[in-house]
Amino acid sequence: MKFLFVLRQTFNNLWRERTPVLATILTIFIALTILIALFELSWVLYNQLYELKRNLVVEVYLKPSVPADEAEQVREKLKAYRTIERIRYISKATAADIFEEEFGENIMDILDENPLPTSFEIRLKSSFNHPEYLSVFKKQVEAMPEVDEVHYRHSVIEKLENVTEAVVMAGIFILIILVLAMNLLIRNTIKLSVYARQRQIMIMKILGSGNLLIRMPFILEGAFEGLVGGIFSAAGLIVAHRFLASTFPLLNFPARVYQLLWINTVILGIVIGLLTSAASTGHFINKVYSKK
Amino acid sequence: MIQFSHVTVNYGYVPGALKDINLQLRDGDFTLILGPTGSGKSTLLRLIYMDILPSGGVVKVGKWSSYRITPRQINLLRRNIGVVFQDFKLIENMSVFDNVSLPLVIEGYRRKYVKRVVNTLLDEVGLLHCGDQRASTLSLGEKQRVAIARAMTRNPFIVIADEPTGNLDREASENVLSLLQRIHGNGTSVLMATHDYELIKDTPYKRIYMENGQVLPPDRTMNIGKQRIRLLTKQE
Ligand SMILES: Nc1ncnc2c1ncn2[C@@H]1O[C@H](COP(=O)(O)OP(=O)(O)OP(=O)(O)O)[C@@H](O)[C@H]1O
Ligand SMILES: [Mg+2]
Numbered sequence: 305m306k307f308l309f310v311l312r313q314t315f316n317n318l319w320r321e322r323t324p325v326l327a328t329i330l331t332i333f334i335a336l337t338i339l340i341a342l343f344e345l346s347w348v349l350y351n352q353l354y355e356l357k358r359n360l361v362v363e364v365y366l367k368p369s370v371p372a373d374e375a376e377q378v379r380e381k382l383k384a385y386r387t388i389e390r391i392r393y394i395s396k397a398t399a400a401d402i403f404e405e406e407f408g409e410n411i412m413d414i415l416d417e418n419p420l421p422t423s424f425e426i427r428l429k430s431s432f433n434h435p436e437y438l439s440v441f442k443k444q445v446e447a448m449p450e451v452d453e454v455h456y457r458h459s460v461i462e463k464l465e466n467v468t469e470a471v472v473m474a475g476i477f478i479l480i481i482l483v484l485a486m487n488l489l490i491r492n493t494i495k496l497s498v499y500a501r502q503r504q505i506m507i508m509k510i511l512g513s514g515n516l517l518i519r520m521p522f523i524l525e526g527a528f529e530g531l532v533g534g535i536f537s538a539a540g541l542i543v544a545h546r547f548l549a550s551t552f553p554l555l556n557f558p559a560r561v562y563q564l565l566w567i568n569t570v571i572l573g574i575v576i577g578l579l580t581s582a583a584s585t586g587h588f589i590n591k592v593y594s595k596k
Numbered sequence: 597m598i599q600f601s602h603v604t605v606n607y608g609y610v611p612g613a614l615k616d617i618n619l620q621l622r623d624g625d626f627t628l629i630l631g632p633t634g635s636g637k638s639t640l641l642r643l644i645y646m647d648i649l650p651s652g653g654v655v656k657v658g659k660w661s662s663y664r665i666t667p668r669q670i671n672l673l674r675r676n677i678g679v680v681f682q683d684f685k686l687i688e689n690m691s692v693f694d695n696v697s698l699p700l701v702i703e704g705y706r707r708k709y710v711k712r713v714v715n716t717l718l719d720e721v722g723l724l725h726c727g728d729q730r731a732s733t734l735s736l737g738e739k740q741r742v743a744i745a746r747a748m749t750r751n752p753f754i755v756i757a758d759e760p761t762g763n764l765d766r767e768a769s770e771n772v773l774s775l776l777q778r779i780h781g782n783g784t785s786v787l788m789a790t791h792d793y794e795l796i797k798d799t800p801y802k803r804i805y806m807e808n809g810q811v812l813p814p815d816r817t818m819n820i821g822k823q824r825i826r827l828l829t830k831q832e
Binding site: 305306308309503504506507508510511512513514515517 | 645647667668670671672673674675679685686687697698699700701702704705706707710746
């Protein structure tokens with residue numbers, strides 16, 4: 305009977321304040337959608353970044369004069385680096401083969417001798433693939449007498465890293481604003497409902513009602529707004545993905561990620577609604593008490 | 597038993613709503629509280645269901661004492677007291693049934709039990725046929741009978757009625773009084789504050805006469821009380 309009472313009260317509240325409630329649900333819907341969209345964008349960027357970093361190759365070119373057995377010593381020296389994941393030795397001959405594969409001509413036919421230097425293709429452990437370490441690594445290796453030049457292409461990664469960082473920062477900024485906006489609107493509907501029920505609250509108090517029972521309908525009101533906003537947002541995302549996935553293959557997440565995404569959208573809605581109303585209901589009810 | 601020892605009440609910075617009240621109310625009594633407006637009748641009653649706590653002194657209600665009582669205990673106390681007010685304090689947009697069942701819902705009783713108790717009580721106040729109606733559609737006399745039914749749901753040891761007939765016509769007032777008398781007849785204490793001297797003038801109940809935040813001494817209460825009652829009734 306208690307449970308039924310609370311539910312009825314909750315839905316009475318929602319119905320009575322339906323206009324502000326609708327506005328609140330709409331705001332939660334928009335806010336959550338933007339939030340999740342930003343999250344997806346950062347997710348895609350991070351994935352791209354990860355892929356790029358994983359495939360980053362550092363090339364170490366030896367001086368042309370260095371003979372093969374000395375190259376072996378360089379390899380030993382490089383092996384001492386804990387930061388290196390894998391080293392591939394590319395002899396002059398292999399380099400020529402690669403050249404032929406890429407350009408379709410044998411370098412020996414163009415020039416009389418093989419001018420390509422011996423080199424190493426190095427993959428660093430992924431956590432060391434950042435610009436600071438790379439430049440240190442380059443300096444150290446270039447200091448070896450046998451080494452001519454260390455080469456890597458990092459500018460793309462750096463750019464992408466900057467973009468990702470900007471997106472995440474913007475996301476956090478927007479998140480704060482959106483959470484504040486949701487907070488404000490949910491609080492507003494709770495306030496309206498509490499004031500509309502002032503008399504009832506006083507009466508229940510005189511009849512010996514506990515605080516939880518008095519607060520519950522208002523708390524659930526906020527949770528409901530969050531829930532519906534969350535469901536709308538999740539539905540919107542699913543629909544949007546149907547349309548976008550064919551155009552932007554990057555947005556083609558695995559099914560499991562999808563599921564997590566929309567379930568979390570709904571949960572996030574409920575949690576925001578619940579926390580906001582739980583935090584503000586007591587405040588407004590106390591205001592009512594102190595007015596008597 | 598209800599006991600007031602040296603109780604004073606100040607509202608905010610306004611002193612002396614009640615001044616040094618000493619009073620004992622025995623279980624099972626029907627007691628009337630009389631006195632001009634502003635004399636402190638409502639204040640005295642509010643102390644009993646601890647809507648306010650005394651600024652000085654102690655109020656003891658059954659096993660509870662205002663000196664050391666937690667908010668949770670106040671709720672328990674209120675569940676053992678029935679309250680009836682001049683303005684009924686019904687929830688107007690709820691049905692009569694829901695209004696009467698509210699105290700039981702608050703305590704989490706099961707639907708079946710609630711239905712049985714509420715219907716029995718509505719029957720006793722002659723409003724069983726109004727259960728589904730909104731409280732706002734009732735006449736004033738009917739509203740007060742609903743309020744009395746609500747006060748009785750939890751079988752309280754005392755019913756406190758603060759000018760229960762203040763808004764009612766003669767017939768409805770007599771109806772309310774006779775309901776309260778019936779409740780008293782079943783062993784429940786009744787404590788009723790009233791202005792309506794005409795209504796209670798032939799009742800045999802104990803009277804407490806208040807004036808200016810004080811209870812007049814018991815030996816003079818009856819006399820002075822009666823004189824004043826006559827005086828006031830004539831004036832009206
Ligand atoms: N909430 C309040 N704040 C300030 N003063 C109050 C408050 N309630 C009552 N008073 C004052 O306390 C005194 C006693 O008031 P109380 O309501 O107990 O009188 P009463 O005998 O019930 O009067 P009435 O017959 O008009 O109901 C009065 O002087 C009143 O003005
Ligand atoms: Mg009064």
